[in-house]
Amino acid sequence: MTVTFILNGEPQTVEADPDMPLLWVVREKLGLTGTKFGCGIAACGACTMHVDGVATRTCVLPVGDVEGAEVRTIEGLSDENGLSAVQATWLEMQVPQCGYCQSGMIMAVEALLDENPEPSDDDIDAAITNICRCGTYARIRPAVHAAAKRRRA
Ligand code: FES
Numbered sequence: 512m513t514v515t516f517i518l519n520g521e522p523q524t525v526e527a528d529p530d531m532p533l534l535w536v537v538r539e540k541l542g543l544t545g546t547k548f549g550c551g552i553a554a555c556g557a558c559t560m561h562v563d564g565v566a567t568r569t570c571v572l573p574v575g576d577v578e579g580a581e582v583r584t585i586e587g588l589s590d591e592n593g594l595s596a597v598q599a600t601w602l603e604m605q606v607p608q609c610g611y612c613q614s615g616m617i618m619a620v621e622a623l624l625d626e627n628p629e630p631s632d633d634d635i636d637a638a639i640t641n642i643c644r645c646g647t648y649a650r651i652r653p654a655v656h657a658a659a660k661r662r663r664a
């Protein structure tokens with residue numbers, strides 16, 4: 512079946528089984544490998560993309576369900592002005608360790624800040640449920656506050 516959706520602002524049409532997870536379509540058929548596979552059961556968040564602006568775990572999202580949707584991946588965050596505020600803050604504050612979980616983490620944080628520009632600690636804890644096997648959690652919360660401030664400046 513043919514599925515058409517917008518990926519990082521560009522229309523994409525792919526030939527795929529409609530049950531194939533969006534993560535695999537984006538990585539294997541469209542060649543964008545910034546989004547990672549972790550658990551495959553919507554538990555870890557490594558595969559987070561934005562689907563119509565909502566942080567979504569795409570390892571369990573059939574590509575047939577995104578017909579006509581706007582999909583954004585980590586590759587779509589930066590533009591001609593450079594890195595997004597969250598990406599720049601992540602670099603400055605050296606949040607990642609191995610980095611494997613971090614594209615999903617950043618996508619979840621971007622979605623949170625799009626919805627809530629000044630989140631409390633509780634808001635962050637409730638929204639950012641991604642798993643980091645390196646245990647970078649202690650750096651995540653201050654980095655979200657710093658990125659939020661940077662976005663509002
Ligand atoms: S790989 Fe999708 S939530 Fe873990």
Ligand code: FES
Nearest residue numbers: 610612643644645
């Ligand atoms: S930085 Fe290594 S898994 Fe999160």
